[in-house]
Amino acid sequence: MEGGHKKQEARWFGCEELRDITQITENNQQLDEFFGGQIKIIVGNGKRIWFWHDAWLSSRSLKTEFPKLFSLSTENEETLHQISMKKSLSREWQLQFRKNLLAWEDEELQRLCGLLVVSPILRVGLQDSCSWASERSGQFTISSVRRWWDTTTGQGVAVPPRVWVNLAPPKMHFFYWLAWQCSVKTSTFLQRIGVLGVSVNKLCVFCHIVEESVEHVLLHCPLVWKCWSRMVYWWGQAWAIPSSVAGLLHWWFGGKLKSWIGKVWQIIPSVVFWSVWKLRNECLFKGAQPNIYDLCEKIKVQIALWSKWLLKVDYSVHDIVSNLHQIRIAV
Numbered sequence: 001m002e003g004g005h006k007k008q009e010a011r012w013f014g015c016e017e018l019r020d021i022t023q024i025t026e027n028n029q030q031l032d033e034f035f036g037g038q039i040k041i042i043v044g045n046g047k048r049i050w051f052w053h054d055a056w057l058s059s060r061s062l063k064t065e066f067p068k069l070f071s072l073s074t075e076n077e078e079t080l081h082q083i084s085m086k087k088s089l090s091r092e093w094q095l096q097f098r099k100n101l102l103a104w105e106d107e108e109l110q111r112l113c114g115l116l117v118v119s120p121i122l123r124v125g126l127q128d129s130c131s132w133a134s135e136r137s138g139q140f141t142i143s144s145v146r147r148w149w150d151t152t153t154g155q156g157v158a159v160p161p162r163v164w165v166n167l168a169p170p171k172m173h174f175f176y177w178l179a180w181q182c183s184v185k186t187s188t189f190l191q192r193i194g195v196l197g198v199s200v201n202k203l204c205v206f207c208h209i210v211e212e213s214v215e216h217v218l219l220h221c222p223l224v225w226k227c228w229s230r231m232v233y234w235w236g237q238a239w240a241i242p243s244s245v246a247g248l249l250h251w252w253f254g255g256k257l258k259s260w261i262g263k264v265w266q267i268i269p270s271v272v273f274w275s276v277w278k279l280r281n282e283c284l285f286k287g288a289q290p291n292i293y294d295l296c297e298k299i300k301v302q303i304a305l306w307s308k309w310l311l312k313v314d315y316s317v318h319d320i321v322s323n324l325h326q327i328r329i330a331v
């Protein structure tokens with residue numbers, strides 16, 4: 001497989017969220033291939049398209065289709081526009097290589113030229129663009145990924161529907177879904193698939209006692225458990241910690257809360273998962289010290305800001321963070 005499509009996706013969609021998502025999907029071959037297959041490049045002036053790296057001519061990039069020629073090319077980092085400008089007067093492609101090609105390499109080149117004959121004509125005034133094949137609108141959506149996952153794995157029926165009717169931004173939403181699928185790249189997971197060696201420390205960065213599994217780092221670690229408990233307490237609820245992420249979500253979405261309060265309640269798990277994971281990465285990669293108080297305050301403020309922004313709630317951020325219980329009684 002090509003070394004991940006994330007470069008291409010992030011650049012084509014110019015989208016921070018997609019980059020985050022593709023970082024999360026790294027090491028998941030199925031997802032990675034799905035992402036690569038959904039991007040359709042629409043050729044304009046060729047200035048944004050990397051001749052060898054982007055899949056502009058077919059569903060595969062030329063470097064994947066012709067690895068030997070790619071390794072010999074002196075134009076590896078050139079755009080379609082740049083290479084196209086070098087065409088001869090008779091409009092033939094003039095690809096350049098580091099050495100004279102052997103007979104079989106030349107055959108490959110003829111095959112490539114055969115494909116290039118039917119390549120799209122560059123359109124000077126038009127920017128290159130792309131569309132997301134899974135959606136009729138051509139726009140990338142998380143729900144298209146979900147549909148694909150459901151069809152591929154047959155797990156659709158078991159997905160709590162409200163995981164998807166959620167107001168969180170796409171990257172958080174997507175992480176939420178991975179958490180539900182237990183597909184988060186924890187140290188234990190990375191070791192299982194061979195990315196981390198067996199000797200690498202895979203203890204949880206918060207407690208340094210237990211191996212870092214999805215359930216532990218997002219739910220059962222004492223620090224994380226405290227965070228969940230504070231969220232539940234913030235809402236004036238009582239709970240017993242569920243044994244799995246799926247169990248947590250079933251419990252979370254089990255009750256009915258009226259008006260905007262219910263919608264805000266639904267946002268909480270995705271914000272907690274995302275914030276805990278962010279903190280985990282800061283501790284692991286930047287040596288940050290976990291602080292439960294800060295973590296909970298950040299989560300509450302984030303949720304309050306969204307409530308105001310998405311749901312046009314009249315209460316101030318301070319009121320939502322500090323006096324939620326009274327607000328709930330008043331609503």
Ligand SMILES: [Zn+2]
Binds near residue numbers: 210
């Ligand atoms: Zn822990």
